[in-house]
Amino acid sequence: MKRNYYIFRSGRLKRKDYSLQFIPAENKKPKKHIPIEDIDTIYLFGEMNINTKLLVFLAQKNICLHVFNYYGFYSGSYYPREFLLSGSTLVKQVQHYTNKKKRFELAKEFVNTAIDNILRNLKYYNSRKANFETAIKKIESEKNAIPQTTSIYELMAHEGRARMVYYDCFNDITIWNHTMGKRVRRPPNNMMNCLISWGNSLLYTSALSEIYRTTLNPTISFLHEPGERRYSLSLDLSEVFKPLLVDKVIFRLINQKMITKKDFDKNLNYCYLTKKGRKTYLKLYEDRLKTTIKHRKLGRSVSYRRLIRLEAYKLVKHISEDKKYQGFRAWW
Numbered sequence: 001m002k003r004n005y006y007i008f009r010s011g012r013l014k015r016k017d018y019s020l021q022f023i024p025a026e027n028k029k030p031k032k033h034i035p036i037e038d039i040d041t042i043y044l045f046g047e048m049n050i051n052t053k054l055l056v057f058l059a060q061k062n063i064c065l066h067v068f069n070y071y072g073f074y075s076g077s078y079y080p081r082e083f084l085l086s087g088s089t090l091v092k093q094v095q096h097y098t099n100k101k102k103r104f105e106l107a108k109e110f111v112n113t114a115i116d117n118i119l120r121n122l123k124y125y126n127s128r129k130a131n132f133e134t135a136i137k138k139i140e141s142e143k144n145a146i147p148q149t150t151s152i153y154e155l156m157a158h159e160g161r162a163r164m165v166y167y168d169c170f171n172d173i174t175i176w177n178h179t180m181g182k183r184v185r186r187p188p189n190n191m192m193n194c195l196i197s198w199g200n201s202l203l204y205t206s207a208l209s210e211i212y213r214t215t216l217n218p219t220i221s222f223l224h225e226p227g228e229r230r231y232s233l234s235l236d237l238s239e240v241f242k243p244l245l246v247d248k249v250i251f252r253l254i255n256q257k258m259i260t261k262k263d264f265d266k267n268l269n270y271c272y273l274t275k276k277g278r279k280t281y282l283k284l285y286e287d288r289l290k291t292t293i294k295h296r297k298l299g300r301s302v303s304y305r306r307l308i309r310l311e312a313y314k315l316v317k318h319i320s321e322d323k324k325y326q327g328f329r330a331w332w
Contacts, residue, residue, distance in 0.1 A: 002040035004289075006282055008275060010046035015057045039063050041209045045072060045278065064212055066205040071187075071272045074201035077208060079218070079231070086215035092319040093220050106222040106318065106325060107152055110239050111159045113327025115143045117243040118166045120330045130172035138165045152223065159239075167196075174254040188271050191264050195253070195281070198273060199246035200238065202285055207234040207241075210309040215316060237311055240327050245304060249284050258284065296331070 007013070011024040020034040025047075036057070042065045058065060059080035067075045096102040119139055126132045142162040149155050170192060171177075188194040208231050211218045221232035223239065253259040263277030273281065292301040302310070311328055318325035 002038060004041045004043060004286060005034060005039055006043045006045065006286075007048070008045045008279065010048065012049040013042075013044075013054060014051065015054050020054070020057075036061055036063075041066065041205070043205070044068065045275075062212070064205075064209045066208075068201075072198060072278045074205060077205065077231070079208070079212065082212070082215075082217075084213065084215050089215040089316060089319065090217055090220075092321075093217055096319045097220050097222060097226070103222050104152065104155075106315075107155055107236075108146060108149070109325055109327050110223045110236050111155050112143065112146060113329055114159060114239040114242065115139060115162050116327075116329045117240065118162060119143075121243050121247060122166065122169060125169075125173050130169075132169055132172070135165050135169050138162075152225075156223070170250075173251055175257075176254055190271065191261070192250075194264065194271050194273060195250045195259070196246065198278070198281065199249060199285065200242065202282070203238045203241060203246050204231075204234050206245075206289065206305065207237040207308055210305070211237070211312050213309060214312045216312055237308060240311060241304070241308060244330055245285070245288055249281070249288050253281060253284060293332070 007022060009022075009024050009026075009029070011022060011026075013020060013022050015021075016033065019036050020039070022032040022034065024031070039061070040063070042058075042063060044065065045068045048067075055065075055078060058078065062080060062083050064080065065078040067077070069075045096106065119136060122132045122136050122139070126136065139162045142158045142165075146155065146158055149158065176192070188197045208218055211231070211233060216233060218231035218233045220226055221236045224232045224235040226232045258280055259273075259277055263274050263280065265272045265274055289305040290303055292303045293307075294300070295302040307328055314323070314325050317323040
C-alpha cells in the first residue's frame with residue numbers, strides 16, 4: 001500500500017535509478033533509498049535541494065510534493081500535470097461556479113455539512129466533559145438561519161460564527177486550562193491556535209492530493225472564492241473534514257498529554273510547534289487518515305483518506321448532474 005513520506009531533516013532529494021534517494025546534510029547520517037512505488041505523497045519540512053530531474057520523475061509517477069516552511073506551516077505544492085484530464089468535467093465545474101444558483105447550492109451544502117459535523121463533536125462531548133447545551137443551541141441557530149441566506153458572504157458569516165462558538169468550547173473539551181481566545185491564523189498567537197492552523201494546513205494538502213486523483217480542477221471552488229496562487233477547492237473539501245480529522249486529533253493530543261507546553265517554541269511565544277511536537281502531531285494525524293469506518297452505502301471499511309477522495313467523486317457526479325451532492329456526515 002502506498003503511503004505518505006514526511007522528511008524533516010535537511011539535505012538533498014534526488015532520483016536514483018527507479019527510486020528516490022535522500023542524502024542528509026549531516027555527512028555521518030546514512031543515505032536513504034525510497035522505492036518510488038511505495039510513495040503516495042511527499043511532505044518536506046527541512047531545507048531540501050531538489051532538481052528538475054526529480055520533479056520530472058515525480059510527475060511521471062503522479063506524485064504530489066508539499067513544502068512547509070521553517071516553522072512547519074504550508075508554503076506550497078508541486079502539483080504535477082493532471083493525468084486524469086476531462087474537458088467536459090472542467091466545463092461543467094466552471095458552469096457551476098459561474099451560475100450563482102448552482103454555486104450557492106454547493107456552498108450551502110459544504111457549510112451545512114461542516115456545522116453538522118461540529119455539532120456531532122459537541123454532542124459527543126456534552127456531559128462527558130462539560131455542559132455544551134448553550135453552545136449547541138447557538139450553533140443550531142446559525143444553521144437554521146442558512147435557508148434564508150442569499151449570498152456566499154452571509155453563508156460564510158453563519159459558518160464563521162458557528163465556529164467561534166465551537167472553538168470557545170475547546171477549553172472545556174481539553175484538559176488545558178487556558179482560554180483560546182479569538183481565532184488567529186497568520187501567525188497563530190497561542191498554542192491552541194497553532195494546533196488548529198497546523199492541522200488545517202495538513203488537511204488542506206491531504207485534500208489537494210486526493211483531488212489530484214480525480215478529474216476535478218483544484219483552482220475552481222464554490223464556497224471559497226477562487227484566487228490566484230491557491231487551490232481553493234481543497235479549502236471547500238477541508239471544511240467537511242476539519243471536525244472529524246483535525247479537531248479529533250487535537251483533542252487526543254492534548255487529553256492524552258501527547259503534546260504539552262514543552263512541544264512549543266517558547267522563544268516565539270509558544271506559537272509554533274517544535275520539531276518533536278510536529279512529529280508527534282503528524283504521527284497521530286497519519287494514524288487518523290488510515291483509520292477505517294464501515295461505510296453505510298458502500299458496505300465496506302473505508303479510511304478517512306479514502307473518504308476525502310470519495311467526497312471529490314461525489315462532486316464530480318453532482319456537477320455532471322448524475323447525483324446531487326450530499327456532504328459526508330459522521331453518524332457515530
